[in-house]
Amino acid sequence: MSNPVYLALDLPRLDEAKALANRVKAHVGGIKLGLEFFCAHGHHGVHEIARIGLPIFLDLKFHDIPNTVAGAMQAIHVLEPAIVTVHASGGRAMMEDAKAAAGNGTKVVAVTMLTSLDERDLARTGVMGNAHDQVLRLAELAHIAGLDGVVCSGHEVKSVHGQWKDGFFVVPGLRLAGHGVGDQKRVVTPRQARDDGASVLVVGRPISRADDPVEAARNIEATL
Template sequence: MSSSPILCAIDRPDPAGALTLARSLNGVVGGVKLGLEFFCASGPDGVRTVQEAGLPIFLDLKLHDIPNTVAGAVRSALALEPAMLTLHASGGAAMLRAAVEAKRQAGASTWLLAVTVLTSLDDADLAAAGVAGGTGAQVERLARLAVEAGVDGLVCSPHEIARLRRILPAGVKLVVPGIRPAGPAGDDQKRVMTPQEALAAGADVLVVGRPITGAADPVAAARGLLGGGSGR
C-alpha cells in the first residue's frame, strides 16, 4: 500500500467500475473515499466490493440526525471496518458524543471525522443561511465543539488548516478536500489549495476526486499531484 497522504474520491455509483479504478490506484494513493452517491446506489455490499482492491476506505456519509439515530448508523457503518467515517459537526455536541460512544463500544479503530463547513460554501452562502462571521469563524466554532465531544479529527477546507492547527490539540487529524493542482478549479469547490500548500499548512490527509478520476490517465494524474507519487 502507498504511504501517500492522498485519498481518491470515487464519486460514481457502480461497484465494478469503482473496484477497477481502486485496483489501478493501489500503490499510488493511500486509500479511496466512497460517498453518498456510491452508498445510496450500492450500499454495504458495494463497499465490500471496493475493499477487494486492498485499499483503506474512507466512508463519507456525513451522518446528521438525532443522537440515537446517528449512534445506530455509526454502529452499522463500523461493521464495514472503514478507515474513516464522517458526520456533521453541526449536528451538535450530543449527537457527536453519541457517535463517539458507539465507536468506543464497538472497539473500532476507525477515525470519526466531523465535517465543519462544506468546501462548496463560502462566506456569502453562510450569510444567506443565517450564519454570521464567515467560514473561518464557523469552522472554528464547530471544530472546538467536535473535538471537545471526542472525535478523532475534522474535515475542513485547505484555507482553515493553519487556523485550526493553532487552536486544536496536536493529535487532531485534519482531512482536507478541495485539493486541486495548480490552475483553475473549474468546478463547484470554492475554497481550494494545491496538495503541496495543504500539506505545508498541516493537513494529514488530502482528498482528491475529479483531478484524478476525470483524467485520461488517473494513475498518472495521481502520481503527478505530489510529483511522482511520493508521500510526505
C-alpha cells in the first residue's frame, strides 16, 4: 500500500463529505466510512464516495449473533468494500461466519478495544486486567477465527504484530504531535503507528477539521 492513510469521513452532509474527499484524495490512500455516515446516507452515500476512486473501508463494527452478522455482511457485497469491521467480542463463531460471508477481496478485521476506552472502562464492564492484555487476547481469537487482522490502538499494535506476523492491522485514534486528543484516550502519531506495524492509519479530525485539510493531509503523508 503506497499510502496507508485512510480519511475518516463522518460528515453529516453528503455534499460536504464528497467535497472534502475530492480535495484530499491525492494525499490519502482510502476513505473510512463509519456508522454515522452509513446511517445518514446508506448504500447511496457509499456509492457516491466510491466514485472518487479510492478504496472504501466500511467501519460498521458488526456485533450480533453469527447468522445476523453473516446476513449483514452479504447485504454489503454490492458496495465492494476493501475493509469491513466486526467486534472481536462477538466471539469466534460470529467472526468465522462474518469472514465466510464477506465478498471476495474484502478484508474482515476485528475491533479489539475501542480507543476511547481505558482500564477503568474495562473494569466497569466486568473485564479485569489491562488494555494491552485484553487486546492481545482478542487479537489471538480473531486470528484463530480466520480473520485478516484487527483494529487496535497504536499502543498495542507492536505487540499484536509480534504475535501475528502476517496480520493486517488498522490503527485509529491517531493524532499529530501537539494536537488535542478529543475523546480518545490511547493515541499515538501516524509515524509511530506505521513504524510499529500498522497496515492502515485512520485519520479523521486532524484532517477534516483542519483549517486547510489538503495541507494537513499532505503533512501527514510527508511524515510517513
